[in-house]
Amino acid sequence: MRIAFFSDIHANLPALEAVLADIKNQAPDFVFCLGDLVGYNIWPNEVATLIRQNGIPTLAGNYDYGIGRNSDDCGCAYKSEEEKAWGKASIRFTNKSTTDETRRYLRNLPRHMQLDFELQGDSPVRMLMVHGSPRRINEYLHIDRPEKSLRRMMSQAQAHIMLFGHTHIPYHRVLEEESGEEIRFRHAVNIGSVGKPKDGDPRACYAILEWDDLRLLRAADDVRVHFRRVQYELEKAAKAVEESALPDAYADMLRTAR
Numbered sequence: 001m002r003i004a005f006f007s008d009i010h011a012n013l014p015a016l017e018a019v020l021a022d023i024k025n026q027a028p029d030f031v032f033c034l035g036d037l038v039g040y041n042i043w044p045n046e047v048a049t050l051i052r053q054n055g056i057p058t059l060a061g062n063y064d065y066g067i068g069r070n071s072d073d074c075g076c077a078y079k080s081e082e083e084k085a086w087g088k089a090s091i092r093f094t095n096k097s098t099t100d101e102t103r104r105y106l107r108n109l110p111r112h113m114q115l116d117f118e119l120q121g122d123s124p125v126r127m128l129m130v131h132g133s134p135r136r137i138n139e140y141l142h143i144d145r146p147e148k149s150l151r152r153m154m155s156q157a158q159a160h161i162m163l164f165g166h167t168h169i170p171y172h173r174v175l176e177e178e179s180g181e182e183i184r185f186r187h188a189v190n191i192g193s194v195g196k197p198k199d200g201d202p203r204a205c206y207a208i209l210e211w212d213d214l215r216l217l218r219a220a221d222d223v224r225v226h227f228r229r230v231q232y233e234l235e236k237a238a239k240a241v242e243e244s245a246l247p248d249a250y251a252d253m254l255r256t257a258r
Contacts, residue, residue: 005129006033007034010041011037011040013041018233036131044102059112062075114126150175161189164191169197170191171190191207204232
């Protein structure tokens, strides 16, 4: 089984087009999008349309949630007054640019998606997809989240495998725990960002999960995660920002992935 997951496109149409082409070449069994289709670039409607045309099940990200309700709050966490000013300019631009049809689509996206795999002779394995966390759409699950906290969160959500985005930095953490007399494993996977990476690599990022047998979680490597990095027309996306009313800082962020 191979499943592709992507997230945080943020209106970067060239990046999304390149990722969808790469996913097609990888030929996974399923494809899911974990939200934040809009914000920070000029193509919110085109991104939403392309995802809908491809029939990809999609979650609401925090930015989608705000724009879907014509709000001036994207649920983002900005660190400085300068970043807050850029953020206000971005959500103002995005609200002005988003069509009523796109807004309705964003407003009706689900908060969570779940797959339950019924295993022969074994207990079900639950795969949970969220944007931020099971608790809040805009909660950041950074890579340094204490293992005890992450394990407790997944246990409360009854999730053996949890996929999420929002931080724009990919990682895969394997959490060991005792289940009766057995050692079993949970997997927490941040799938990174298609359209606005923040890990120093400006290429678009998405993840493919794969396994060979549905009798999962007995060994740490039962679930394998492959982070795919995809080149795209970055300068087209950056110059689109610079030629718009959006802050030029967002073009610099695309080039530096910071």
